[in-house]
Amino acid sequence: MPRLDPLTWDEIDPEIRQPMRDGAAMMGFMPNDALTMARNPALLQATWQLVAATLGRDRPDSRVDGALKRLIGLAASRSAGCDYCQAHTVFSALKQGVDRDKIRALDTFEDSPAFSPAEKAAIRVAGKSAQAPNGVTDADFTALKQHFSDDDITDIVAVIALFGFLNRWNSTLLSDIEAEPTACMLSL
Template sequence: MARIEPLTVDQLSEQARKDLEYSEKLMGFIPNDVLTMARWPAFLSATKHLVDVVYAPGELDSGLKRMIATVVSSAAGCVYCQAHTSHGAVKMAGADAEKVAHVWEFETSPLFSDGERAALSLAMAAGSQPNGATDAHFVELKKHFSQTQIMEIMGMIALFGLLNRWNDTLQTELEPVPLSFVKENDAKNV
């Protein structure tokens, strides 16, 4: 059970309803974390703006962005965000379902390129406590990604640092859509 009760849709302000519509479009369902954040409208607005910036089309592949979020969420131990991001990688970003299902084997699986391995390795290290990111991670990243792409990788890691702490601490209840996706895909990570 969530430690702070989410608002119902009927309880939302007009702006929070717009933010919820945006989130529903981005994710394909109504996320409980948005309903909880709506209790603090300024925080919800600020978080939505950060999500807008980080998820905006850029130089980095959208599917890779979401796999980075899945790995960083796993390292942080946030089951809620792991389910959301693995679902979103396949259903919303069009990532290869087999690749997402094997994201935990990124270091050895032939499904992943060296660049993807570098990005996912940093995500795992950065999501861990204490932070395990090293100079070697960035040496490897620079072999495969532009400075802008590295900033996009860092944006996903930072965004999910916030979302992981929020959802894991509040024990946000996982919605049926991502939960069903995880069960259907026999995800080992959630």
């Protein structure tokens, strides 16, 4: 049971209905966290912009593609213990073409041949950064720099930071997980 009820469509400020439609079209469903965040239209709009800038724009020269961004978000969300964001990142990862077996292997990524050394370095930093206090070491960052440019690392940390916000939002408010991401989690 959520701690705050999401707004109904009729309760949403008409000025933010189009961004809500755009977000729902991108995700494939209307997310409950956005329906709750719509209580503060400026916050919702800023969050959509951050999501689009962080997850929606892959640079052609980047080694951090949409699939890896979802795995980074999933690793951070697992470390933070946010069920809502875990379900959403699994759903998004599958839409990005990430293999189900790879998602299943995320908990044992260090020993899994399914992950490249670059993916392992990024996922390691994502998981450790979501700990309190932050568990990322200089050695973890050195390993990351062996595989990624400074611009790529900026993208990686942006995904981690975005999910830090979303993890806190959703786990504090106990956002209800929608049917589509729930079905994806159950299918693993």
